[in-house]
Amino acid sequence: MTTPLEHYNKRTEISGLALQKDGLEPRNVNMPQVAQNVAPQLRAGAPTSLVDVKESIANTYREQFGNRVFIDLRRCLEEFAQADGTITIKDMERIFASNHLPKFTVGIYCKQLATMAKDRAQIIKVMESLRPSIPNKRMLAISRTWDRIASGDGLLVVEWTASLDPAIRGEVTNDLGLPEGLPPTAKVLLQKASFYDYAQDLSAGFDYDTDFDAYMNLLCGGN
Numbered sequence: 001m002t003t004p005l006e007h008y009n010k011r012t013e014i015s016g017l018a019l020q021k022d023g024l025e026p027r028n029v030n031m032p033q034v035a036q037n038v039a040p041q042l043r044a045g046a047p048t049s050l051v052d053v054k055e056s057i058a059n060t061y062r063e064q065f066g067n068r069v070f071i072d073l074r075r076c077l078e079e080f081a082q083a084d085g086t087i088t089i090k091d092m093e094r095i096f097a098s099n100h101l102p103k104f105t106v107g108i109y110c111k112q113l114a115t116m117a118k119d120r121a122q123i124i125k126v127m128e129s130l131r132p133s134i135p136n137k138r139m140l141a142i143s144r145t146w147d148r149i150a151s152g153d154g155l156l157v158v159e160w161t162a163s164l165d166p167a168i169r170g171e172v173t174n175d176l177g178l179p180e181g182l183p184p185t186a187k188v189l190l191q192k193a194s195f196y197d198y199a200q201d202l203s204a205g206f207d208y209d210t211d212f213d214a215y216m217n218l219l220c221g222g223n
Contacts, residue, residue, distance in 0.1 A: 053101065053109050054130050060098045067205030070131050071175050074201060077123045078177075086120040127197070131204045138212060142199040145216045146192060148223045155195065157188040163221030172219070175202075 058069060065072040080091040092110045097103070113121040113129060134142075149160055157178065161169045173180055175198065178188065199216070206212040 050109070053105055056098065056100045057096050057106075057109075058130060060096075060100060062205075068175070068202070070127065070201040070204045071198070073130065074123070074127055074197075075177060077126060081123055082120065085124065086115065086117075086122050087126070088120045089114060090119075092121060092126065124197070127201070131200065134200050134203050137209060138203045139200075141213055141216050142196060142203070145199065145219055146195055148220045150192070150195070153192045155190045155192075157190050158182050158184055158186050160190070160221070163223060165218065165221070168218050168221075 058073075061073045061076075062069040076095050077087050077092070080087050080095070082088070089107075089110045092113075093103075093106055096106045096110065098106070110121065111118075113126055115121060146155075149155060157173075157176065161172055161182075162184075164172065170180060173182070176190070182188065199219075202215065203212055206215070
């Protein structure tokens with residue numbers, strides 16, 4: 001028994017391929033095309049290294065806040081702080097959004113600071129990442145200042161600021177996010193670790209040691 005010749009001439013579709021009398025050949029279908037330029041495109045001169053990204057973020061705030069850049073940057077982060085001292089990656093990306101940086105670059109930087117939870121970062125770690133390292137000489141000046149104004153590991157803010165020049169007192173209370181004119185009975189305690197963070201934020205905004213040392217002396221008031 002023979003198979004009729006017309007059986008081989010009949011077109012049969014199998015999974016997008018066509019069987020023809022002269023064998024298997026691709027069907028004329030529209031195949032998906034590989035997208036071009038999938039990777040985000042950096043504009044010329046955009047920061048790409050970690051150091052450049054951090055410097056660009058700091059410079060954006062420096063233009064607005066001057067030598068108190070890291071104090072105000074910390075306050076911006078703390079406005080969105082969770083109860084555990086963290087900030088969500090989404091909030092961080094909004095805060096760090098800048099015309100100087102591509103959005104995806106900001107996102108990469110924020111995500112690498114994330115905790116094990118992946119969707120948030122510790123504010124203290126964010127500040128340590130952004131803030132330049134503080135020289136030992138300045139850390140010594142911070143330590144000496146604390147020893148002059150405090151005893152032990154805590155400092156009553158009302159007692160401390162009462163000895164300061166009014167202009168400096170206003171700056172300090174504003175830096176710490178406290179209302180002006182705290183009543184003498186207010187029991188606001190500044191811990192040693194918090195003072196060190198504050199002083200390091202201050203230090204990072206001063207270019208010259210002499211200027212920073214002079215401000216530390218002002219923080220000592222009459223002590």
